[in-house]
Amino acid sequence: MSAELFSLFYQFADVFAFLILSAAGLAIVFGMMGVINMAHGEFIMCGAYVTVGLVNLGVPLAVAQILAALTAGLIGVLVEFLVVRRFYKRPLDSLLATWGLSLIVTQSMLLIVGSAVRGIGTPEGSFAIGGYTFSTYRLVLFGCAVAVLAGLYIIFMKTRFGVIARATMQNAAMAKALGARTGRIYAISFGIGTGLAGLCGALYAPTMTLIPTMGATFVVESFVTVVIGGANVLLGTAPAAVFLAMIRMALNASYGQIIGQIGMLVAVILIIRVLPEGLSSVLVRRGR
Amino acid sequence: AEPPLKVGLLEDVSGDLAFMGMPKLHGSQLAIEEINKSGGILGRQIELIHLDPQGDNARYQEFGRRLLNRDKVDVLIGGITSASREALRPIVDRTTTPYFYTNQYEGGVCDASMISMGAVPEQQFSTLIPWMVEKFGKKVYVIAADYNFGQISAEWNRKIMKDLGGEVVGEEFIPLGVSQFAQTIQNIQKAKPDWLLTINVGAAQDSFFEQAAAANLNLPMGSSIKVMLGFEHKRFKPPALNNMHATANWFEEIDTPEATEFKKRWHAKFPDELYINDMGYNAYNALYMYKALVEKAKSIKLDDMRKVIATGDACIDAPEGKVCIDPKSQHTSHRMRLISVGPKHEVKVEKDYGTIQPYWLGEIGCDLTKKNDKDQYTPSHLPKKS
Amino acid sequence: MLTNVSSPERIIDVAELWAGYGATPILQGVNMSVWRGEIVGVIGRNGVGKSTLMRCLIGLLQTWRGTISFMGQDVTALEADARARAGFGYIPQGRDVFPQMTVEENLQVGELIGGPGGKKLPELVYEYFPRLKERRRQAAGTMSGGEQQQLAIGRALIGNPSLMILDEPSEGIQPSIVQHICEALRSFRNELGTTIIFVEQNLDTILAIAERCYIMEKGKITRSLAGAEVNEDDVREQLLL
Amino acid sequence: MFKLLEGPQTLGRGKMFWSCFLVVLAGALAYPSFADSYDVGNFAYFLIWIFMALGLCLMWGYGGMLSFGQTLFFGIAGYGYGVLAINMGGGTATIAALVLSVVLAMIAAGILGYFMIWGGINGIFFGIVTLSATLVLAFFLGQTAGPEWHIGSARLNGFNGMKGMDPLTVGDFYVEGSALYYVMVALIVIVYLALRMLVNSGIGNVIVATRENPQRAEMLGYDVRKYQLLTFVIGSGLAGLSGALYTSWGQFITPSSIGLPAAAMPIVWVAFSGRSDLTATLVGAFLLLFGFQTITVYSQQAALVLMGVLLLATVMLAPQGFVLGIGKLAADWWQARRRRSDVAEAGRLQPEES
Amino acid sequence: MALVEVKGVSKRFGGLTAVSGVDLTVNAGEIHCLIGPNGAGKSTLFKLIVGLYPPTEGNILFDTVDITAERPYARVQRGMSIKMQAPSVFKELPVRQNIQTALQERLSGPERIAEEDRLLTLLNLAADCDKLAGALSHGQQQWLEIGMALALKPQLLLLDEPTAGMSPEETFKTGELIRSFNAEGMTVLVVEHDMAFVRQVAQRVTVLHLGRIFARGTLESILQDGKVAEIYLGKTHAH
Numbered sequence A: 001m002s003a004e005l006f007s008l009f010y011q012f013a014d015v016f017a018f019l020i021l022s023a024a025g026l027a028i029v030f031g032m033m034g035v036i037n038m039a040h041g042e043f044i045m046c047g048a049y050v051t052v053g054l055v056n057l058g059v060p061l062a063v064a065q066i067l068a069a070l071t072a073g074l075i076g077v078l079v080e081f082l083v084v085r086r087f088y089k090r091p092l093d094s095l096l097a098t099w100g101l102s103l104i105v106t107q108s109m110l111l112i113v114g115s116a117v118r119g120i121g122t123p124e125g126s127f128a129i130g131g132y133t134f135s136t137y138r139l140v141l142f143g144c145a146v147a148v149l150a151g152l153y154i155i156f157m158k159t160r161f162g163v164i165a166r167a168t169m170q171n172a173a174m175a176k177a178l179g180a181r182t183g184r185i186y187a188i189s190f191g192i193g194t195g196l197a198g199l200c201g202a203l204y205a206p207t208m209t210l211i212p213t214m215g216a217t218f219v220v221e222s223f224v225t226v227v228i229g230g231a232n233v234l235l236g237t238a239p240a241a242v243f244l245a246m247i248r249m250a251l252n253a254s255y256g257q258i259i260g261q262i263g264m265l266v267a268v269i270l271i272i273r274v275l276p277e278g279l280s281s282v283l284v285r286r287g288r
Numbered sequence B: 001a002e003p004p005l006k007v008g009l010l011e012d013v014s015g016d017l018a019f020m021g022m023p024k025l026h027g028s029q030l031a032i033e034e035i036n037k038s039g040g041i042l043g044r045q046i047e048l049i050h051l052d053p054q055g056d057n058a059r060y061q062e063f064g065r066r067l068l069n070r071d072k073v074d075v076l077i078g079g080i081t082s083a084s085r086e087a088l089r090p091i092v093d094r095t096t097t098p099y100f101y102t103n104q105y106e107g108g109v110c111d112a113s114m115i116s117m118g119a120v121p122e123q124q125f126s127t128l129i130p131w132m133v134e135k136f137g138k139k140v141y142v143i144a145a146d147y148n149f150g151q152i153s154a155e156w157n158r159k160i161m162k163d164l165g166g167e168v169v170g171e172e173f174i175p176l177g178v179s180q181f182a183q184t185i186q187n188i189q190k191a192k193p194d195w196l197l198t199i200n201v202g203a204a205q206d207s208f209f210e211q212a213a214a215a216n217l218n219l220p221m222g223s224s225i226k227v228m229l230g231f232e233h234k235r236f237k238p239p240a241l242n243n244m245h246a247t248a249n250w251f252e253e254i255d256t257p258e259a260t261e262f263k264k265r266w267h268a269k270f271p272d273e274l275y276i277n278d279m280g281y282n283a284y285n286a287l288y289m290y291k292a293l294v295e296k297a298k299s300i301k302l303d304d305m306r307k308v309i310a311t312g313d314a315c316i317d318a319p320e321g322k323v324c325i326d327p328k329s330q331h332t333s334h335r336m337r338l339i340s341v342g343p344k345h346e347v348k349v350e351k352d353y354g355t356i357q358p359y360w361l362g363e364i365g366c367d368l369t370k371k372n373d374k375d376q377y378t379p380s381h382l383p384k385k386s
Numbered sequence C: 001m002l003t004n005v006s007s008p009e010r011i012i013d014v015a016e017l018w019a020g021y022g023a024t025p026i027l028q029g030v031n032m033s034v035w036r037g038e039i040v041g042v043i044g045r046n047g048v049g050k051s052t053l054m055r056c057l058i059g060l061l062q063t064w065r066g067t068i069s070f071m072g073q074d075v076t077a078l079e080a081d082a083r084a085r086a087g088f089g090y091i092p093q094g095r096d097v098f099p100q101m102t103v104e105e106n107l108q109v110g111e112l113i114g115g116p117g118g119k120k121l122p123e124l125v126y127e128y129f130p131r132l133k134e135r136r137r138q139a140a141g142t143m144s145g146g147e148q149q150q151l152a153i154g155r156a157l158i159g160n161p162s163l164m165i166l167d168e169p170s171e172g173i174q175p176s177i178v179q180h181i182c183e184a185l186r187s188f189r190n191e192l193g194t195t196i197i198f199v200e201q202n203l204d205t206i207l208a209i210a211e212r213c214y215i216m217e218k219g220k221i222t223r224s225l226a227g228a229e230v231n232e233d234d235v236r237e238q239l240l241l
Numbered sequence D: 001m002f003k004l005l006e007g008p009q010t011l012g013r014g015k016m017f018w019s020c021f022l023v024v025l026a027g028a029l030a031y032p033s034f035a036d037s038y039d040v041g042n043f044a045y046f047l048i049w050i051f052m053a054l055g056l057c058l059m060w061g062y063g064g065m066l067s068f069g070q071t072l073f074f075g076i077a078g079y080g081y082g083v084l085a086i087n088m089g090g091g092t093a094t095i096a097a098l099v100l101s102v103v104l105a106m107i108a109a110g111i112l113g114y115f116m117i118w119g120g121i122n123g124i125f126f127g128i129v130t131l132s133a134t135l136v137l138a139f140f141l142g143q144t145a146g147p148e149w150h151i152g153s154a155r156l157n158g159f160n161g162m163k164g165m166d167p168l169t170v171g172d173f174y175v176e177g178s179a180l181y182y183v184m185v186a187l188i189v190i191v192y193l194a195l196r197m198l199v200n201s202g203i204g205n206v207i208v209a210t211r212e213n214p215q216r217a218e219m220l221g222y223d224v225r226k227y228q229l230l231t232f233v234i235g236s237g238l239a240g241l242s243g244a245l246y247t248s249w250g251q252f253i254t255p256s257s258i259g260l261p262a263a264a265m266p267i268v269w270v271a272f273s274g275r276s277d278l279t280a281t282l283v284g285a286f287l288l289l290f291g292f293q294t295i296t297v298y299s300q301q302a303a304l305v306l307m308g309v310l311l312l313a314t315v316m317l318a319p320q321g322f323v324l325g326i327g328k329l330a331a332d333w334w335q336a337r338r339r340r341s342d343v344a345e346a347g348r349l350q351p352e353e354s
Numbered sequence E: 001m002a003l004v005e006v007k008g009v010s011k012r013f014g015g016l017t018a019v020s021g022v023d024l025t026v027n028a029g030e031i032h033c034l035i036g037p038n039g040a041g042k043s044t045l046f047k048l049i050v051g052l053y054p055p056t057e058g059n060i061l062f063d064t065v066d067i068t069a070e071r072p073y074a075r076v077q078r079g080m081s082i083k084m085q086a087p088s089v090f091k092e093l094p095v096r097q098n099i100q101t102a103l104q105e106r107l108s109g110p111e112r113i114a115e116e117d118r119l120l121t122l123l124n125l126a127a128d129c130d131k132l133a134g135a136l137s138h139g140q141q142q143w144l145e146i147g148m149a150l151a152l153k154p155q156l157l158l159l160d161e162p163t164a165g166m167s168p169e170e171t172f173k174t175g176e177l178i179r180s181f182n183a184e185g186m187t188v189l190v191v192e193h194d195m196a197f198v199r200q201v202a203q204r205v206t207v208l209h210l211g212r213i214f215a216r217g218t219l220e221s222i223l224q225d226g227k228v229a230e231i232y233l234g235k236t237h238a239h
């Protein structure tokens, strides 16, 4: 019985981690900054490729993963500087720009790195409970997801940078007129977002097949999670992921993956219909 | 000199399937180079026109038309997924141009314009499944991609398992693009099968192997597409593919003299090729088969070529051995081998089945020498008895 | 007349300023100077370019021609944020609070970015605008119009700027608080030496605090009223145009 | 009535514009007489997609509703055409199948639109709901490979796609090649002009007003939901028209025409062209379809890179969209030239600003 | 004769009661001023009347019909229109089209154009009629918004701080404008902080404080009221 219970938790944690890790970066870039980043998946891919590349060079996995996240973050800063900063006032064009970027990046990777990259294998081994064996690494992923959520909350709600960053994203001109270095803040925030995307790729790299288009597997889930989280992404993303993870897990377990997938999307439609402003709208108490 | 023969080739070398499409392009290029060097077909050189549909069915349609109607190619080759093949067939059917499909697939297409070069279920499953049952036991769990190929393959498995008195203890269909398998792994453990039939498709779904290994699932696996097609044993870190079994007409690990000679030529031309997969290999054969048909028919007309096929004597000596086109179904006979993958991903040929005919379509009533059905049949969708 | 040699008491010097939107010029050669510790009003009809001038002063709108000097330094090329850090405070027309942030966080933004103001300032702001203290945790976007205006003023005050630029600070505010704000601005100037430039339509406010007035017409400063000229009749006459 | 062909909602007016329009139209009509028959067919194929782009332009550019669901209705009508054409037995019945399948798509749009708009869904939520709905349909159809999935005698046939329907047929005559081309040109002209009239009418005013500020529009006494629903149904119906025509053209449709990345394509076309104008969308979508195909034919593996560069360069250099950008450049140039000659004439009469 | 009756209306936002048990009657043909401190609930009450918020409690009657459950557009069609506190014009549309959108249900063809021109002149926007509304100055946007409300020719005109950002002269003109419309039979309910304006137009005044009716009567009586001076007017006006 406790084995069943644990496995229930394990499955939930697994889906939850996937949703949070793939959505965290987008929560900032799209949810807060308003950039419809169609290249989100490519930053994830970048994190995965850098991780695998570094591990193949002999760098320990954890170090490689951190370096990969940093690389994705730095590339993000560069992309922000070269491309994205022109689009804060026209988010719908950011869609086109980042989509173009995504095409360029995936295909260039294919041409440069080749179509298939050899995997590096999952660390941490497995453990058994009841009749089931589980991969320990999946719990590591869950831990990382929780840590990422906590980290985001602290950075954006509790630090000086966070307050100014949120102000900038709500009204850049006004923030600037109050002295905020909005250009720098945008670049850093975008970098944090893409860095988190890179982290997602880095964390999943050992468990997945690497191809240049691998980012696509994450994209729908991440957008959906961020959007139903609602306007206040820092409050909304976690409950959104919990909600979707529960639905997905329950349907996957009872009816299989296809119903899990369709059911999750139907749930998204229904949630938005019931709460047209997203989940955070009920969480943010108005007034005191 | 006569103008060259135009070969129209549609292979995805961009997009999700690029890693499989690339060897297919290479196989065609190698064959054409060889044939041109040795004098061409009926003395005519071959001109290759390759377009990249990028894995998009609409592009297959556009480019199919372009090759057939504008470039007026003499033969059309290509397509990876069954959907891309189905996108092309209505277009090809309205011309008199032959079309070669060079993949193994779920079988069942009965169409006079199409010649299938790959292996089909009766060649792959009726060898693999009995072997797996005998070796590992009667209980199988199936994970399959949730589309025609996966579903029809699963149907074949059900049919064969029933004949063998085995039991399908679970069947799970996975939507294309899904990459997370924790639940599946647990479902498998719950069902306690003796072995797994893995007909998951695409890079995302391939993540299953790594995740199953990480969870220490440790079950024997069988497949009709792993190793020879997606070369997962080269792409994953051992031992993710340990204990995988597959049957096919081609593995790069086959080391007969003919095969070795062929591999040498290939790698000389494409030194970076990670693996010569069966699709690439079949694509190579397709051109030789085309050459054989044209030369025997002394004509590049489909009708004349089909007359040759009808004689049952449309054969070539391929690296796997001699292969022939079955007159009724226009599918190809193959020398089938069963391999196993070891813990270090070493591949061992477990069994050589000799030549197996693509008999199923003929048995259920497809006879292209008499009637062009233009349909695709499955065990649960059989031709109407007329 | 182009002068870069402004005396140190002159906190702001605008010379032959041209600016506009797209290709349309709005400001067409504005000249003005403000001395340290002055409270100067800018008045004029709707659409003459008062807000445009304020946006140029803070740097949110690029100047086409002419110069803006701040304490003798040419700041024309500085971006708004740099000017803010140099001591400009700005209260825009239409409030522009950060709608999804709480009142407290809105104030924090002003506080965090602004110059060193000492710990008293937040308390001072709450003292002047007790409503803000009451509603510390309310999302600014859901506040009433007047409450938002109070917040916008508080947010600028809290950064302790040496120059405050206010665009119609009394708009939408109840009369008693307008008086309050006037007193507050005066005491700020008296205690902290803050220089204040404000745009205003409200006659009472102008009369209450302006020590000097610039009259604006069609993108130019056409007159200035000094000292005793800032009386009801003269101002009214100017606003009548 | 015809006054509505011009108005504040559409760029391009006056003699100059309509002369260009007629020249282009004449060129289009004459094209088959000197072009290769394949190219004519290929152009007809491009035109098939334009309806979907125009529909999205109406919804997104004018109505402010970013629908990711164009492929949903494309798919419903595309499959609908297949099912109807197969079951009604081909021949002239295919015309009825075409009409009915578009009606079907519009009914579906009415239902989904009612559900969304009356539920107060807007902005990005609108996009996500329509995207989810599209993906649901794609996933659902993807697993209908089994023979049990059929409607009448039409097998849905899962991922491999539905086949076996007749193309548009009149009597024994298949509407293909240049016949199809002329039908497409005629349809495009009708739809384009009708949409121009719609957006320049009072209804169009309310549609754009709703985009700008739905609350204000409602405060003027308009039930904005009805206008949004109307926009959504028309826009989706046009996507349906594309879908039905596409199925008829290739006698084939698969779920991948419905799922990602197909769903993103209309958005790319419209964004590239300039979503705020019908003419820009018409021209831009055509150019982009043509451009992408050409790039793909001639540059092999570099094609996707080039396509990406093209899009990126467009948004960076021409913020309002490629066609609008070019159009504006041309207009500026024209005006600058005129102004220069004006100035030259007026010379020193120009009063010096004091 | 009551045109609008607000009966026991309350509105709560979470823990905050913005409007609390308000009873208010606006008679047909009068100009009624609503004043009160910032945050008193004036704008909220307006939004309740036009239907942008559903009331937490209470009913609203228009012309004796209970409209509490009606959507805003239906109420507008019954004959009310509003100028909101923050200008909410169609920013990306030309000024003229803003007016046109408001007019087109009532008039068409050349009549509409003539009326557009008349209004634009009245609002001092004739020269700017091809500009995008978002490119108007703040005050001009207020004017435009008033114009759009007037264009509907409502029975009841709701004006939320119409003169904010206007100079004394313009405020005076606005007052005269409102009076002239009122003379033609339009009922006006207006929120203002400008006492000069209130004095100019108001026939009756209601003071709202903390969501409740605090006082009502003529302006003179209100100005005499020491409590109103304390909560709202401050020193200057408390003569």
Ligand SMILES: Nc1ncnc2c1ncn2[C@@H]1O[C@H](COP(=O)(O)OP(=O)(O)OP(=O)(O)O)[C@@H](O)[C@H]1O
Pocket (backbone or CB within 6 Å): C021, C022, C026, C044, C045, C046, C047, C048, C049, C050, C051, C052, C053, C093, E128, E131, E134, E135, E136, E137, E138, E139, E140, E165
């Ligand atoms: N964003 C803009 N784009 C284009 N033109 C603008 C913009 N903002 C203002 N204008 C124009 O500039 C002129 C001056 O506007 P500004 O806002 O400076 O006026 P103002 O004097 O502050 O008026 P008000 O008293 O109404 O606030 C106006 O004619 C207005 O139409």
Ligand SMILES: Nc1ncnc2c1ncn2[C@@H]1O[C@H](COP(=O)(O)OP(=O)(O)OP(=O)(O)O)[C@@H](O)[C@H]1O
Pocket (backbone or CB within 6 Å): A286, A287, C142, C143, C144, C145, C146, C147, C172, E013, E016, E017, E018, E036, E037, E038, E039, E040, E041, E042, E043, E044, E045, E085
């Ligand atoms: N959506 C909301 N959520 C929470 N509180 C709100 C909301 N809208 C208004 N309030 C609060 O309700 C109170 C009344 O607001 P309202 O806008 O009606 O005031 P007002 O009388 O119009 O004030 P002003 O004169 O400043 O415009 C205010 O304290 C405001 O903060």
Ligand SMILES: NC(N)=O
Pocket (backbone or CB within 6 Å): B080, B081, B082, B103, B104, B105, B106, B149, B225
């Ligand atoms: N033919 C296949 N593998 O789809």
Ligand SMILES: [Mg+2]
Pocket (backbone or CB within 6 Å): C050, C051, C052, C093, C167, E137, E138, E139
């Ligand atoms: Mg102004």
Ligand SMILES: [Mg+2]
Pocket (backbone or CB within 6 Å): C144, C145, C146, E042, E043, E044, E085, E160
């Ligand atoms: Mg108010």
